[in-house]
Amino acid sequence: MKKKFTHLLLTAVLVVGATLPLAGIVRADAASDASNRALTWLETQQDATAGLAFDGLVDSFEDFWGPNNPKQIVYTYDQAVAAIAFIVKGERVRAEKVLNKMRDIQDPTGYWLNSYWYNNGAGEEIREHVGPVVWMAMAAMAYEKQYNDTRYRPMAIKALDWSLQYQQANGGVAGGWSAWSNSNEPWSSTEHNIDIYRVLQYYASVDSTKAAKYNAAATKVKSFLDNKVWDDANKRFTGGWKNDTNLIDPKLPLDVNPWAVLALGTTGTHNYGASLDYVENANGVPGTLANPRYKQTLTYNDAGNTLTGYDFDWTDEVKPAYDDNGNQIGNTGADVWFEGSAFMSLAYYMKGDVSKANAINTEIIKKQGTSGASLGGIPYSLKGTSNSYWVMAQQNCVSSTGWLILSLAHFNPFTGQYLTGGNPTNPPTPTDPTTPTPDPGTGTGDHTTADYTAGVTKVSATAISINIKPVTTAKYVDIHYKINGGSQQNYRMTNSSGTWKQSVTGLSTGTKVEYWFTYEKSGPQYDSTHYTYTLN
Known part of the structure; x- marks a missing residue:
């Protein structure tokens, strides 16, 4: 999910205090149509790589350097999302194209780079981050559970073993390695640790040779999530932990809250479901770290129509944003992050608020492409602001489009299971699906x-x-x-x-x-x- 973009910032028009509309809920037929259109777009993006070095992968963005000159970048996280979306849509052959190529290019030690140029196979973002690597293991888990086929299990095991070299004394798994600093990342991301928790548990349950190691590692990860990055006073998760300073990461990205609900459930050691309430009710004017705002209602077309969704970060102030090294990365401002809005929809569905989940999907579909090469695609963001980590793209992308498919199908990628519109208990321990x-x-x-x-x-x-x-x-x-x-x-x-x-x-x-x-x-x-x- 973490990517670096540089795109034009547009001015956002904010309507303060608006709520998701009660009318216009996605009907079953409309949801199916939107899901099928999203599949069409993913297929087009996969077909774009045919005959090139990374044939079978899915072009991450509908973006171009100029006329008929696509940028040709594939992000590892996006390949996992696309593979899972293909599985959900019954497109097994397309899912296998993604998984086969990712298996082919996996480093012998178990990692993938964050992104690649698919025309020549060279690395694009030369960083080896735990989150995207674990998402590929998650995609292998989804394939294994849905098709009763373990062919990608070795790939997943290598990915998990590589990731666990970064587990810290406090239980958190650190971010990985970066060529940007030629060193290990000094932070442990809440997001990455949410990613790995259920995947470790699953593979511990189906591989007896890994059971002790993975169960122990998962227990440590859970302790890190509960004791280091959960903010009990505000009933929310924080962005992560700074291992070099032993301090909490002060940033408050949206995704850690709905993803935690999907991975941990709504209740447990803490009231994780309350983090959705926190996101929903955060109403800072303007939004700041001390008083955030995530939900935004903004114009989305020239006619002045509006849609309501959730921003990546906590602020709607229009001002310069800076990375950890003091470099400016665009300007912040009110925005809607469509991928993150789909996270919220699925988390609400899991919590049992089906009408809220459907209403969010209705809003996302307002920006779905309706014709040509854009048919079915969903943009990454509405306005192209900086989310305080990078500048968000406005082009249609795999992550938002794939997550719309997952949300409409009520498929939880963290457990590899379909949801039923209520808070599930911990998933049952699976048996090896190849044993008849x-x-x-x-x-x-x-x-x-x-x-x-x-x-x-x-x-x-x-x-x-x-x-x-x-x-x-x-x-x-x-x-x-x-x-x-x-x-x-x-x-x-x-x-x-x-x-x-x-x-x-x-x-x-x-x-x-x-x-x-x-x-x-x-x-x-x-x-x-x-x-x-x-x-x-």
Whole structure:
């Protein structure tokens, strides 16, 4: 999520004290249309890299040096977001293009650079930051959970092992290494530690060789989040910790609060859900570090129409911004950060405030591209101000567009699970998804889950019928199976009054069939557990 941009600052028009509109909530059909348009834009950005050094990755921005001269930069974090968005949309082949290329270019020690030039494969932002690296492990986790396929697990393990070399005595994982200073980063980002917490827990649960190390590291990270960067007086998270001075980072970026809710839940050691209230009710006039303001209502077109969303940083004052070295990085001012607004939508959905989540998405969609190469894209920011870290781009980008897909699908990337509109408990410890669940081999061999009942009926000595009955009516169900460990077969199943069926013939006593399903449920696509049936 952390990137460096230099773009034109436009003057922002602020309407003080406005609230999200109650009318115009995203309807299911409108949400599906917006999600499909966003997918179209991501596909266009991925196709832009075809035939070049990093073919398969997704161009991060719809930006150009000049006419027909794209900038050709891919950010590592964006590739993770794009891969997860493709998974959510059922575009497995496109997700694999991203993940395969990122696996190919991963440094043997486990890191990726923050960004690359995709035309020639050279590094662009020569920094090795923990956050983007962990997001690639998160994308591998999402793939593994959704497709029951562990092919990217080694990549994720290398990424986590590399990241943990930076864990500090206080439990926090420091930022990584930077060529800008030719040294390790002197800070531990709250954001990066939120990123790594659940990913460590997941891979500890599925890799016994890493369980002790990763569980211990996750416990330390959680202690850092709870005891170093949580501000209990204000019920919010701060930006991070300065390891060189042992002081809190005074900056208060928006994202650490919704991301913490998504990763930690709304309750736990602290009332994490209260951080959303803090963001919502911060009403400084003007916004300052001492009295922040995040929610902004600004004009977004020439007709003077407005939209309401959330800014990256705490200030709406128009004044010069400076980095930690005293260099000016544009000017601050009121803005809407569309990616961050999608974070807030998904966090509100997790908290159980579905109407609020939908209202935020409605506002984001107001700026979605409607034609040409921009169709479906969402800008990074509305006004192009400095967020006190860098100048935010106004072009359509992967991060905002991908996060709109996640928000509309209610998919939580921190756990790799779909949300149900309420505060979930900690996710259950998963089993290795490649271990099939056996059928008894006689009778139906039914398996019942919250989504479906499935099983096998023996039709004759040489034939079986595999069936699945979804709880929610499915638009389609695909069957995948292997006979005695042979090549995988894939078919669209036949729907018979809500039960989907597929016949398998030419079998003999003792034949082992491994099978699983891909099914649609209310828009998103899901993959089932793998099952086995032995014909007796």
